[in-house]
Amino acid sequence: MLPWSKISSDSLPPLPENRIVVGVGSASVDFLATVAAYPKPDEKLTSTSSKVQGGGSAANALTCASRLGLNARLISKVADDLQGKSILEELQADGVDTSFMVVSKGGSSPFTYVIVDEQTKTRTGILTPGYPPMIPDDLSRSSLLSALDGARIVYSDVRFIETALLVAQEASCRNIPILVDADYKSEQLGDLLKLADYVVCSTKFPQAWTEAPSIPSALVSMLLRLPNIKFVVVTLGEEGCIMLERSVNEDLPTEEIDIDSLLELLMQKTDDSITFPTFVPSSVAKLRANKFGTVHGRLIVGTAEKIPPLELLDTTGAGDAFIGAVLYGILNYSNFNKDVFFIC
Amino acid sequence: MLPWSKISSDSLPPLPENRIVVGVGSASVDFLATVAAYPKPDEKLTSTSSKVQGGGSAANALTCASRLGLNARLISKVADDLQGKSILEELQADGVDTSFMVVSKGGSSPFTYVIVDEQTKTRTGILTPGYPPMIPDDLSRSSLLSALDGARIVYSDVRFIETALLVAQEASCRNIPILVDADYKSEQLGDLLKLADYVVCSTKFPQAWTEAPSIPSALVSMLLRLPNIKFVVVTLGEEGCIMLERSVNEDLPTEEIDIDSLLELLMQKTDDSITFPTFVPSSVAKLRANKFGTVHGRLIVGTAEKIPPLELLDTTGAGDAFIGAVLYGILNYSNFNKDVFFIC
Numbered sequence: 001m002l003p004w005s006k007i008s009s010d011s012l013p014p015l016p017e018n019r020i021v022v023g024v025g026s027a028s029v030d031f032l033a034t035v036a037a038y039p040k041p042d043e044k045l046t047s048t049s050s051k052v053q054g055g056g057s058a059a060n061a062l063t064c065a066s067r068l069g070l071n072a073r074l075i076s077k078v079a080d081d082l083q084g085k086s087i088l089e090e091l092q093a094d095g096v097d098t099s100f101m102v103v104s105k106g107g108s109s110p111f112t113y114v115i116v117d118e119q120t121k122t123r124t125g126i127l128t129p130g131y132p133p134m135i136p137d138d139l140s141r142s143s144l145l146s147a148l149d150g151a152r153i154v155y156s157d158v159r160f161i162e163t164a165l166l167v168a169q170e171a172s173c174r175n176i177p178i179l180v181d182a183d184y185k186s187e188q189l190g191d192l193l194k195l196a197d198y199v200v201c202s203t204k205f206p207q208a209w210t211e212a213p214s215i216p217s218a219l220v221s222m223l224l225r226l227p228n229i230k231f232v233v234v235t236l237g238e239e240g241c242i243m244l245e246r247s248v249n250e251d252l253p254t255e256e257i258d259i260d261s262l263l264e265l266l267m268q269k270t271d272d273s274i275t276f277p278t279f280v281p282s283s284v285a286k287l288r289a290n291k292f293g294t295v296h297g298r299l300i301v302g303t304a305e306k307i308p309p310l311e312l313l314d315t316t317g318a319g320d321a322f323i324g325a326v327l328y329g330i331l332n333y334s335n336f337n338k339d340v341f342f343i344c
Numbered sequence: 345m346l347p348w349s350k351i352s353s354d355s356l357p358p359l360p361e362n363r364i365v366v367g368v369g370s371a372s373v374d375f376l377a378t379v380a381a382y383p384k385p386d387e388k389l390t391s392t393s394s395k396v397q398g399g400g401s402a403a404n405a406l407t408c409a410s411r412l413g414l415n416a417r418l419i420s421k422v423a424d425d426l427q428g429k430s431i432l433e434e435l436q437a438d439g440v441d442t443s444f445m446v447v448s449k450g451g452s453s454p455f456t457y458v459i460v461d462e463q464t465k466t467r468t469g470i471l472t473p474g475y476p477p478m479i480p481d482d483l484s485r486s487s488l489l490s491a492l493d494g495a496r497i498v499y500s501d502v503r504f505i506e507t508a509l510l511v512a513q514e515a516s517c518r519n520i521p522i523l524v525d526a527d528y529k530s531e532q533l534g535d536l537l538k539l540a541d542y543v544v545c546s547t548k549f550p551q552a553w554t555e556a557p558s559i560p561s562a563l564v565s566m567l568l569r570l571p572n573i574k575f576v577v578v579t580l581g582e583e584g585c586i587m588l589e590r591s592v593n594e595d596l597p598t599e600e601i602d603i604d605s606l607l608e609l610l611m612q613k614t615d616d617s618i619t620f621p622t623f624v625p626s627s628v629a630k631l632r633a634n635k636f637g638t639v640h641g642r643l644i645v646g647t648a649e650k651i652p653p654l655e656l657l658d659t660t661g662a663g664d665a666f667i668g669a670v671l672y673g674i675l676n677y678s679n680f681n682k683d684v685f686f687i688c
Contacts, residue, residue: 033457033470038385041466044528050455050472082426111394113377113457115470122385126377126459128394184388 020071020150021327022171024164025058025157025181027076027091027101028110028127029083030316038117038124048118053316054090055112057157057181060317064324066095070331073147075167077102077134077160083109100147102138107131114316123316134160144170152331155323157181161188168195179330181323185209198330199232200323206234210292216259216299217289219244224293233326235319240277240303247284247296256288259299266301275306364415364494365671366515368508369402369501369525371420371435371445372454372471373427376660382461382468392462397660398434399456401501401525404661408668410439414675417491419511421446421478421504427453444491446482451475458660467660478504488514496675499667501525505532512539523674525667529553542674543576544667550578554636560603560643561633563588568637577670579663584621584647591628591640600632603643610645619650 033047054063062072074096078084080103087109088098110130116123144167148154154171156164158181165188168178172195180192182201185208193199199222201209206218210225215234222232223246231245242263262282269280281300288294377391398407406416418440422428424447431453432442454474460467488511492498498515500508502525509532512522516539524536526545529552537543543566550562554569559578566576567590575589586607606626613624625644632638 031455031457033472035470039459039468039470041382041461041464041468044469044471047470047472111375113375115383117385120385124383124385125388126379126383126391127388128375128377128391 018150018152019069019331020073021062021065021153021155021331022073022075022100022147022151022167023058023062023065023155024075024160024167025155026056026110026159027054027059027074027078027087028056028112028130029053029087030055030112030114030125032114032116032314032316034116034118037119038115038122052086054087055114055317056087056110056159057183057320057323058155058159059087059091059096060320061155061157061181061323061327062096063091063094064321065327068324068328070328071097073097073100073151075100075102075139075147075163077104077130077138078109079104079107079130081107081109083111100139100143102134104130104132121312134163136163136166139163139166148174148176151176153177153179153327155179155181155327156192158183158186158189158192161186161192165192165195168192171195177330179323179327181320182209193226194228196226197228197230198326199226199229200326201232201234202319203234203236206232212289212292214260215242216244216263217292219299220259220287220289220295221292223295223297235322236304237319238304240301241322243300243302244287244295245297245300247298249284252296253283253285256286256294259287259289262287262299263301266299270301270303274303277305278303362494362496363413363675364417365406365409365497365499365675366417366419366444366491366495366511366520367402367406367409367499368419368504368511369499370400370454370503371398371403371418371422371431372400372456372474373397373431374399374456374458374469374660376458376460376658378460378462381463382459382466396430398431399458399661400431400454401503401527401664401667402499403431403435403440404664405499405501405525405667405671406440407435407438408665409671412668412672414672415441417441417444417495419444419446419483419491419507421448421474421482422453423448423451423474425451425453427455444483444487446478448474448476465656478507480507480510483507483510492518492520495520497521497523497671499523499525499671500536502527502530502533502536505530505536509536509539512536515539521674523667523671525664526553537570538572540570541572541574542670543570543573544670545576545578546663547578547580550576556633556636558604559586560588560607561636563643564603564631564633564639565636567639567641579666580648581663582648584645585666587644587646588631588639589641589644591642593628596640597627597629600630600638603631603633606631606643607645610643614645614647618647621649622647 032051034049062074066072078087091098108131112127114125177197179198180196182205210218210221212218212221233243235241266280279302282298284298286294376395378393406418410416422431435442452475456471458469521541523542524540526549554562554565556562556565577587579585610624623646626642628642630638
């Protein structure tokens with residue numbers, strides 16, 4: 001499922017006892033076709049190589065979580081076709097609990113065709129959704145309650161948003177924290193985000209959702225619009241990530257800092273010569289985004305591992321694996337010190 | 345296999361008794377994904393609809409030939425996977441004889457992903473060839489001889505060119521005429537074209553192969569380089585086609601006509617107000633292409649049926665179906681009058 005054979009829990013701290021994560025969202029078959037150059041419209045070309053592997057954001061994230069030692073349960077839908085069978089088998093082989101998956105009789109499983117351009121290293125994905133699509137009625141109340149039994153965190157991508165809302169509402173009633181992967185804008189996503197405790201989003205999402213002029217100001221706007229959110233992380237591919245974490249301590253500073261200027265300061269402190277991932281946190285401050293307002297919190301810049309181009313084989317699902325690691329971080333570190341955890 | 349449900353032999357002349365056509369080339373599964381707009385590199389998008397159907401040039405052409413009442417035998421290779429099974433079943437349902445198909449144990453069947461752009465109506469195809477590829481050794485001598493037994497014509501696309509050469513050499517020894525679909529330039533294609541009696545080629549092929557400044561002069565160059573060729577047709581999509589037919593009568597005209605000027609004259613005679621396909625033939629003449637030389641023959645302009653945009657559902661395989669109709673035309677008309685046949 002994940003190209004990251006490196007992911008293992010050997011070098012990580014011991015796991016908490018209760019380590020159940022419930023994921024809702026996409027599980028699909030990815031067909032990766034490598035081409036010498038990106039196809040022009042009406043062109044006919046031949047791929048230089050191809051690969052079939054499991055995919056889908058939620059399935060990838062939970063595969064990573066499971067490889068890190070968490071107990072991962074996936075709520076998703078496939079058909080009883082060959083592709084669906086292979087999706088389930090691959091997840092099971094990675095230790096993901098598929099007993100809450102819905103398998104439709106007839107229909108077709110989700111399928112993503114990924115055009116991998118050898119020249120420019122772009123990865124273009126065309127998803128053909130499964131049929132019939134997942135609806136909340138697919139998940140019986142007893143199945144939902146079993147899935148949430150003992151769960152420490154619920155995670156959802158934006159694929160089956162109505163089902164995700166149902167699960168998140170139930171999780172919210174039980175005080176189970178919720179992490180949402182906000183990959184792109186969609187209807188009802190606002191309702192889901194209102195229930196979220198943590199948000200991880202794609203590079204373009206914060207500005208698309210808030211219409212803010214910069215990513216840092218968009219993060220402030222998100223924390224203002226979503227008062228329950230503890231942190232929001234925006235992923236930036238090889239540039240790493242930016243995290244805005246809300247502070248709820250009593251002794252909060254009153255001096256305001258412009259968040260765009262703060263980001264610049266933090267960026268200057270990152271060291272380009274270091275190949276492994278690092279992070280540079282600010283102090284807790286009153287962070288201002290013009291037009292939007294202020295939030296108390298700290299900004300953290302995370303850098304990505306610098307991988308030599310020749311060693312970089314496949315970035316498919318890397319953003320999803322990042323979320324798997326965030327889930328691990330939340331479960332593992334928030335236990336002993338609620339203020340200090342970061343998993344970059 | 346073909347989107348042309350209209351193809352039937354009801355309104356056509358009676359078939360000749362011996363009507364066996366042997367095809368060599370591509371048979372694949374086409375996955376057609378319709379998108380609202382052509383994907384940009386690194387974009388992630390969702391298809392608006394999708395369709396799985398048999399494809400591959402040779403398979404499409406032979407499906408058309410079979411629907412027209414010819415006895416079609418296909419030489420191609422698939423794997424014993426689900427896709428391969430569906431390719432064989434679809435061909436059999438259309439009456440194509442698949443007993444000469446090679447089915448590899450393990451491996452994978454050829455798969456073409458077609459991006460159908462709703463906006464611009466382009467169709468971009470990425471072929472992932474089957475594995476292992478077809479080699480001449482895949483076709484036993486006895487199987488080859490059985491396939492050619494009683495055959496009236498051999499047809500080949502350019503997919504498995506070494507196997508096509510083997511079949512064409514054997515056909516040539518037995519005086520079975522050969523039609524080649526020259527879709528794109530490839531190594532050894534020249535060897536195959538030398539054995540051909542008829543060539544149908546894509547819009548870009550004649551100039552790509554001859555480096556001539558215009559399509560008509562490229563057609564003259566092709567007839568000069570390939571002295572066995574009786575005619576070459578170049579397809580032009582909705583613009584119809586152009587055919588250059590060699591004349592071998594004794595009383596040939598000596599006056600030269602520039603072929604580019606002749607094409608212009610013929611084009612002027614086509615009537616844009618007619619919706620059904622028409623053709624405008626020149627008289628037999630000594631046709632000159634500057635730099636290349638002259639050939640005796642006639643030039644024929646064929647127009648395509650004018651289909652209202654709303655009625656145009658799917659053009660996938662239309663060029664292949666055209667070849668199926670050319671095969672039908674050769675078998676049907678060359679019997680009674682060798683000089684007059686045209687099947688537009």
